[in-house]
Every structure is written in structure tokens, then in C-alpha cells.
Amino acid sequence: MNEVACDQVIDYQCSMSSTSAPYRFSFGPWNISEGEDPFGGPTRSKFLDEQKYALYRPLGFEGVQFHDDDVVPDLDSLSPDQVSRKVAEVKEMLTNQGLTPEFVAPRLWFASQTHDGAYTSNLAADRCYAWDRTKKCIDIARGLDCKAIVLWFAREGTYIREAKDARLAYRRLLGTINDILAYDQEIEIWIEPKPNEPTDQAYVPTIGHAIALAYASSSPGRVKGLIESAHAILAGLDPSDEMAFALEHDKLGSVHLNDQNGLKYDQDKNFGSANLRSAFNQVRVLEESGYGQRGEFIGLDVKAIRTQSGYPVTDHLKNSREIFLHLVDKVRSMDQTLVEQFRNARDYEAMELYIIKHLMGLR
Ligand code: XLS
Numbered sequence: 544m545n546e547v548a549c550d551q552v553i554d555y556q557c558s559m560s561s562t563s564a565p566y567r568f569s570f571g572p573w574n575i576s577e578g579e580d581p582f583g584g585p586t587r588s589k590f591l592d593e594q595k596y597a598l599y600r601p602l603g604f605e606g607v608q609f610h611d612d613d614v615v616p617d618l619d620s621l622s623p624d625q626v627s628r629k630v631a632e633v634k635e636m637l638t639n640q641g642l643t644p645e646f647v648a649p650r651l652w653f654a655s656q657t658h659d660g661a662y663t664s665n666l667a668a669d670r671c672y673a674w675d676r677t678k679k680c681i682d683i684a685r686g687l688d689c690k691a692i693v694l695w696f697a698r699e700g701t702y703i704r705e706a707k708d709a710r711l712a713y714r715r716l717l718g719t720i721n722d723i724l725a726y727d728q729e730i731e732i733w734i735e736p737k738p739n740e741p742t743d744q745a746y747v748p749t750i751g752h753a754i755a756l757a758y759a760s761s762s763p764g765r766v767k768g769l770i771e772s773a774h775a776i777l778a779g780l781d782p783s784d785e786m787a788f789a790l791e792h793d794k795l796g797s798v799h800l801n802d803q804n805g806l807k808y809d810q811d812k813n814f815g816s817a818n819l820r821s822a823f824n825q826v827r828v829l830e831e832s833g834y835g836q837r838g839e840f841i842g843l844d845v846k847a848i849r850t851q852s853g854y855p856v857t858d859h860l861k862n863s864r865e866i867f868l869h870l871v872d873k874v875r876s877m878d879q880t881l882v883e884q885f886r887n888a889r890d891y892e893a894m895e896l897y898i899i900k901h902l903m904g905l906r
């Protein structure tokens with residue numbers, strides 16, 4: 544083995560042994576849902592958001608992901624005082640439950656002012672609404688002592704290409720990012736890329752687009768990405784490579800681990816349920832990079848199957864976490880020396896058989 548290869552093995556082993564710290568898991572209240580889809584209403588009774596927070600710790604979760612109106616329902620119709628009181632209430636609840644707010648995301652896709660997108664809408668009044676709502680979201684995050692907001696650019700795209708001037712749209716997105724960075728000197732922005740749905744084409748489809756915006760911004764150190772497995776798959780990309788790209792730029796703020804069966808609607812399946820090997824590789828890349836050691840969460844953006852009954856339905860969260868932890872064991876018990884030998888010999892046939900047998904629990 545040459546010197547460089549030897550160093551690589553040593554580096555890798557160091558990072559493996561130091562990753563024995565347990566992972567911290569998070570999800571958002573929307574991940575406990577009632578089974579509705581675009582073709583049918585709820586299949587389960589409503590379980591109130593306020594009651595969901597008591598479920599986190601027993602399920603093995605510590606982080607809460609919020610939309611702004613998960614923290615403050617009816618946000619648009621409340622006065623600043625009413626908003627502050629509600630934020631204080633939620634902050635106290637989080638402390639009492641032993642929970643950490645991971646991020647707050649402005650929900651910029653339901654209101655009538657967001658029919659045509661928010662920051663990239665063709666209507667100036669809509670863009671004003673989006674900016675006001677974003678400021679409220681930042682204030683809510685700061686009120687909860689939460690260090691990041693997530694921008695999932697839901698309707699920032701088009702159904703038909705001629706509808707918007709795409710270069711102007713990119714300028715508007717970058718302008719908003721810079722406005723956020725100027726409005727608050729500490730908050731981080733984590734951009735969650737997604738290539739489509741609800742729009743036909745989105746302006747920030749991949750982590751590469753998000754990281755380009757980060758570097759172009761006025762404070763690149765405070766702009767990162769949040770990678771959702773299903774969104775990468777929908778873009779025709781491998782989630783583990785997307786994660787590796789972000790990690791190499793020190794720009795992976797968080798993850799939304801889940802799964803997706805092909806280029807269909809956004810399915811939010813349980814982590815590892817459609818492609819176990821892809822899930823293994825996501826865990827491998829996260830482990831090898833020491834992801835989590837600076838407090839980053841393993842977020843699970845998963846949705847319960849519509850036919851599942853129970854009250855509340857939470858098995859999809861428990862099971863996705865369990866699959867993740869089993870895959871951590873698989874990564875840690877992989878024979879790294881052997882893998883390195885296969886790499887050096889470029890014997891990828893033997894490597895593939897080893898990996899598949901390892902995943903199947905065979906020797
Ligand atoms: C939608 C996104 C969304 C974000 C949070 O596809 O995954 O749920 O994670 O707004």
C-alpha cells in the first residue's frame with residue numbers, strides 16, 4: 544500500500560472510531576398526518592399538533608423541525624404581541640419536553656399571495672408578502688433560540704417556461720438570501736432543493752444550485768443546504784453523492800432522509816424501504832464525514848402509508864430511525880481494509896459481491 548493510500552485508511556479509521564457518539568434525530572409535526580392525498584381526504588382522525596410534542600422523546604427523537612405556522616398557527620392574522628406570546632409558550636413547551644428546535648421554515652405555498660411563487664412571483668405585492676412572512680419566520684426562529692431557517696422553494700419555478708424571466712428569478716432568490724443575511728446577523732439559511740412538485744420545474748433543483756447561491760451570497764458561511772433523499776432521486780441523482788458534494792464544501796446543514804420509488808410524485812417513503820443499498824450509502828457517506836458530531840440532526844421527512852390505522856400513527860418514524868441505526872451498524876462493521884484492497888485492485892465485481900453479502904448478513 545502506498546503512503547497516500549495508507550494515510551487515507553488511517554484518516555478513515557480515526558473518523559470511524561470518533562463517530563461512536565449517538566445520532567440525534569428530528570422530524571416535523573407534519574410527519575404525523577391523517578393520510579390525505581391529492582385524490583382523497585383524511586383516512587385517520589386528526590391528532591392535534593400540540594399533542595405531538597410529547598411523542599418525540601419516547602420515539603427516540605430530540606429535534607423538532609417547524610414551519611413558521613407550526614409554531615404560530617394563523618400567523619398572518621396575529622399581531623406582533625400575539626406572535627411573541629405564542630413563541631414564548633412554544634419555547635417553554637420545548638424546554639419542558641426536553642426538545643431542541645432544529646429549524647423554522649416559512650410556509651410560502653398555501654396563502655393566496657403565493658399562487659405564483661413567493662420571492663419570484665410576478666406580482667410585487669406577493670413578493671412583499673413573502674418578505675414580510677420571511678421576517679416573521681426569522682423572528683420566530685430567534686425567539687425559539689433556533690439557529691436556522693429552511694428555505695424549501697416550493698413554488699419558486701414555473702409550470703410553463705415563458706411564465707417568468709428565469710434570470711430575474713435567480714436574481715430575486717439571491718437578493719432575498721442577502722436580505723435575510725442582512726436582517727439577522729446570526730441566522731443560518733439551509734436551502735432544501737427539490738426539482739419539481741408542486742411546480743413543473745423548480746429554480747433550485749439540486750444541492751449544486753443551492754451551494755452556488757451560497758457562494759454568491761454576502762455571507763457564504765451562513766448559507767448551507769438540507770438534502771432530502773427523495774428530492775435527489777426525483778432529480779435523477781444519487782442522494783449519497785449529493786450529500787458528499789455538500790459535505791466536501793462544509794455545507795450540509797441537515798438531511799431529510801426518506802425514500803422514493805422512481806421518478807413519480809414525492810412519496811416520502813420510509814428510509815431504506817425502496818432502495819436499501821442507496822440508504823446504506825447515504826449512511827456511509829454521513830458516517831465517513833463525521834456528520835452529526837457538531838450537533839447536526841438526522842431529520843426524517845417520512846409519511847405514513849394512507850392505509851395505516853392507529854391513533855396516532857408513528858411507526859413510520861420509529862421504523863425509519865431503526866433502519867438508519869441498523870445501517871450505521873452495517874457501515875461500522877464493513878471490512879474497510881478489504882474495501883480498500885478492492886479499490887486499489889479496482890476489483891469492483893468482488894467489492895459489489897462483498898457489499899451485497901454484507902447487507903444480506905452473509906459471509
Ligand atoms: C416538501 C418538503 C417539505 C420541507 C419542509 O417536499 O420536503 O416538507 O421539508 O417544508
Ligand code: MG
Binds near residue numbers: 799844
Ligand atoms: Mg423535506
